[in-house]
Structure formats: structure tokens, C-alpha cells
Amino acid sequence: MAGRTRNGMKTLPIVLLKNREEFWSRAEAQDLRWSELPSLVVFIGLACALYGSVLAGWRSPRLALYVAAKLPLLFLGTAAFVAVFNWMVAALLGSGLSFKSTVFAVFAAMAIGGWILLALVPVAFFFLSTGLAYAGTPAELRFAHNSILMTHVVLLACAGLLGHLALHQGLRRLVRPRCPLAGLFGAWLAAFALVGCQLSWILRPFVGSPFYPVVFFRPDAFERNFYEFVFTEVLPFLLTGGT
Amino acid sequence: MNATANPPPLPIPAPPAGLVAALLKDPARIAESIANRERPLGAAAQWLAVGLVCDAVFGIAVGLFGGWPVAAMDAAKMPLVGFCSLLLCFPSLYVFSCVAGMPLTLPQTCALGSACFAMMGLILVGLAPVAWLFAVSTSNLAFVALLTLLLWLVAIGFAGRFVDKLRAAPLFQRQAGLKLWFAILLLVTLQMATCMRPMLAPPGERGWFTSEKQFFLAHFGHALNGAP
Numbered sequence: 414m415a416g417r418t419r420n421g422m423k424t425l426p427i428v429l430l431k432n433r434e435e436f437w438s439r440a441e442a443q444d445l446r447w448s449e450l451p452s453l454v455v456f457i458g459l460a461c462a463l464y465g466s467v468l469a470g471w472r473s474p475r476l477a478l479y480v481a482a483k484l485p486l487l488f489l490g491t492a493a494f495v496a497v498f499n500w501m502v503a504a505l506l507g508s509g510l511s512f513k514s515t516v517f518a519v520f521a522a523m524a525i526g527g528w529i530l531l532a533l534v535p536v537a538f539f540f541l542s543t544g545l546a547y548a549g550t551p552a553e554l555r556f557a558h559n560s561i562l563m564t565h566v567v568l569l570a571c572a573g574l575l576g577h578l579a580l581h582q583g584l585r586r587l588v589r590p591r592c593p594l595a596g597l598f599g600a601w602l603a604a605f606a607l608v609g610c611q612l613s614w615i616l617r618p619f620v621g622s623p624f625y626p627v628v629f630f631r632p633d634a635f636e637r638n639f640y641e642f643v644f645t646e647v648l649p650f651l652l653t654g655g656t
Numbered sequence: 657m658n659a660t661a662n663p664p665p666l667p668i669p670a671p672p673a674g675l676v677a678a679l680l681k682d683p684a685r686i687a688e689s690i691a692n693r694e695r696p697l698g699a700a701a702q703w704l705a706v707g708l709v710c711d712a713v714f715g716i717a718v719g720l721f722g723g724w725p726v727a728a729m730d731a732a733k734m735p736l737v738g739f740c741s742l743l744l745c746f747p748s749l750y751v752f753s754c755v756a757g758m759p760l761t762l763p764q765t766c767a768l769g770s771a772c773f774a775m776m777g778l779i780l781v782g783l784a785p786v787a788w789l790f791a792v793s794t795s796n797l798a799f800v801a802l803l804t805l806l807l808w809l810v811a812i813g814f815a816g817r818f819v820d821k822l823r824a825a826p827l828f829q830r831q832a833g834l835k836l837w838f839a840i841l842l843l844v845t846l847q848m849a850t851c852m853r854p855m856l857a858p859p860g861e862r863g864w865f866t867s868e869k870q871f872f873l874a875h876f877g878h879a880l881n882g883a884p
Contacts, residue, residue, distance in 0.1 A: 430751065430754045430755070431754055431759045432759060433755075433757070525755055528751050528754075528755060529748075529751060529752070529755065531747075531751070532747045532748040532750070532751035532752065533748055533840070534747075535744050535747060535748075536744055536745065536748065536840060536843075536844055539744050539844065539847065539848075540847055540871075542869075543847060543850070543851045543869055544847055544850070544851075544869060544870065544871040544872065545869060545871060546868075546869045546870075556871070556874065557871070560871040560873065560874075567843075568840075571836050571840065574833070574836070575752070575755050575833045575836070578832060578833060579755065
């Protein structure tokens, strides 16, 4: 087909950036091939690896290397864990989406998030190289760590927001008219957040606290889960005002 | 003789406004010019030059708070802050606009970024007399820092509004998420100003710049507490 010849496997991330409508049209026409998926996976992996190396670069080059491997693992791993669930929910809600369509839709959104991350690499690097001291008193180091954490949360939120906006637009075209789009999108988002938070907890550290040694996994990676931490430590801390 | 033989004289068409005047008066023309790729790099160069000059004027107005040495320093630093921030945010402008549904080419992105830069500069020049008035009539550093921040916010807000008006051309119809780019530009600008400090205090012994790293929140926190 003409579309296939024009937009081969290598160019799928470019198609998503420059002409997303064409991508969704092909998805709608069931014209996407499994052989095109690796190009998306590789692109997402590279974008996350580059951003990850900048994310942890302030702490040490070793952690930068670790996070360059862990961030792609986090994003691609989360997508892999929720893929079957996403397809089942889509089927239950009568969306008419095939397993292939759900996988491509999720990876397309992540590829758009990957483009955003790539575009923000200079900004993140600038903040790291000019805003944060590598040495100082514990209070100064804590401030630096919290500042960089906040910067990355903002930048990653931008990537996530725009990626999911694109996914929502795409789903609108792909699902059957009677399918509750908000329910489907909400279920996918909730699954992604639920699994993503836990996987990020296992794979931590990402930013790298100055008060802990640089390691690939924390020793307690499999001892607790993210939600235990939130409900037993973060929430009581906030509710009692830190006293 | 009848009316057909003596038609009323046609109104003399107004001379076409230049690219700079069009920023303020005719954003639709800017939109068409970028969309039709009418020498986008040439237009970008013009807008960049305008933005740089306007920022320098605003720098002088604000810098007079600390006297002429600070004004001279800010005349150089203020355009640098704006230009370097734009440069850092250029990749994100390209990607954000494509993701929003405006598939711009790189030269078109240059033109759009430069037009925003010039727009901000023009607003800042318009506000320069206000900045100057307050700068020379107070010795409260925190107040001038806050005022400068406020004026910068106003300028970025107008640049955002300008981009919104470009919807006149079909290329710019879809802008979802582009406002986020302005938020990022603002953050980068604040960090750039921190990086190029001092901006309001006289240059120290080490010259116009300091090598000490600082996050913009800490810097503006100090400035709003009155520390130079």
C-alpha cells in the first residue's frame, strides 16, 4: 500500500511527530504491522535513556548510566505489564479495538512523550548545570535534591500530559461510537499509574539522594511497595505537619 | 454626465505595514507569512534584532535602579537572558508545535520563536517607562525585583496571546499544549536570569557574572528578601 511504502518501519516515530493523523488513520484501517513496533520501542528506549542520563547526571556519572538503563525499563516495562489488561478493558467496554491496536495506541502515546522528553533534554541539562551545587551543607544538598526532583516532576508531567492528550485524541477516532471513551481512557490511565508507580519504586533511585550511596537498586527494593510508603510515611507526615 | 462615467476615487491603500508593525497590528499577516514560508529566516532575523534591541532598552530602564554601571550591564544581559532562553527552548518549541498539530518546518519554527521574542520585547519596551519610573524612585531591591518579574510575566502573557491570534491561518488552528511551552520558557528565563546574576546590584569584584550555582527559587527568594 502507498502508506506502507511512504512510511516504512523506520519512520513511524517521525510520522507520529509530523503527521499524527496519518498514524491514526492507519491504525483505524488496521494497516499497522507488528514489524513496525520495534521502531517505536527503540525510539522510546533511546529518548528515555538520553533523558535518564541527564536526570541523574547531577549525582554521579555512574548513576546517570544506571538511570539511562532504568528509565526505558520503567516506561516500556509498565506498558508491557498493562498491555493485556488494556486490551481486556477495551474489549469489555465494546471499543472494537484489537490487541494490536491497543498496543500501538499505548506505544504511540509513549513515543510522543518520548519526543517531549527529547525536546526537554537541553532545558533539564541547563537547570542541572547551572542551578545545583554538588557540595554543601546537608540543608543545601537537601534543597538541591528537592529542587531537581521538582524540576523533573514538572518536565515529566509535561511529557505525560501531552502524550496522553494525543492518546485521547487517537482513541476518539479508533473506538466504536458507543464505547465510553472516558471510562476506557480512565481505566488505562489508572492501570498505567498503578503499575508505573510500583515499578518506579522497585527501580529507584532515579534522581539520587545525596545522602545515600549510588546503587542500581536500593537494598529494600522488594521489601515494601510504593503505596505502603505513601500511606504509612508520606500521608501521616503531611497530616501531622511533619511533627 | 452620469455616475458611471465619474466613479468616486478609490481610497488610497495604506502602505503595507512592516513585519514589526504587523506583530502588534496584524497577527493574521504574520501567520500567513510563516505559513506560506515567505522568507522565514529573513523575517526571523528581523524579529530577533527587534527583540534584542527592545530587551536592551528594557534592561537600561530597570538597571538604572543601581545607576549607570548597572544599566550598562543590564543593556547587555537582558537581551542575553531572552535570547539564550529562546535558544534553549527552541527544540521544545519545534516538538511542542508538531505535537499540538502544527507541523512546522525548522525555519518556520525559527520564525515563530523569533516573532514571540520580538513580541515580548515590544511589550517590555512599552513598559520600560514604568520600569524606569519605579527603578529610579525607590531603593527597595525586593520591590524592583518583583516589578521586573511581573513585567516579564506580562510580556510572556502577551506573547502567548499573540500565538493564540495566529489561528487566523489554518496551519496554526491546533495549539493544544502550546501554552505549556510558554510555562517552560518562563522557568528557563528565570533560571537564565539567576545564572546571569547580578542583574540589579552593581557588578562585584569578579566582574559581571558569578560562577556560584544557584536554583532560581533560592535566588528570587533572596532577592525578594532584599539581598542583592
